[in-house]
Amino acid sequence: MLYLADAVVFVHFFWILFLFFGGIWGRKSRPVRVLHIGGLALALVIQVFDLYCPLTYFEVYLRSKNNPAGTYAGSFITHYAERLIYLDLSRGVIVSGTILLCGFNLWLYAGKKKS
16 A cells, blocks of 8 residues: 555655646647646645645555555655655745746646647
8 A cells, every 4th residue: 555655645646746836838739738737727726725735635545555654655766756746835935836836837828829
């Protein structure tokens, strides 16, 4: 279960990267654009309503199945990836950043050239 939890951390990390940079790819591909905009909308809802990402719940569940005490066990790469995913920032900063990210991508998609 621990390896599966580590895999969820990496999926979570790459999902976050996709939310930040997916607009570049989404300008050229409609399916990617739909997934990206949907992901940004989900991220905005999660941040505005102070919820946890479903991937976080899944990771916590898998880790609790492996070690109910909740002590950290895993590779150092996972440990550092988790530090990037779960930033120690105030809620206001995270919500503001999410809104700015959505606004930037809206601007990016609005400037998309029609082909």
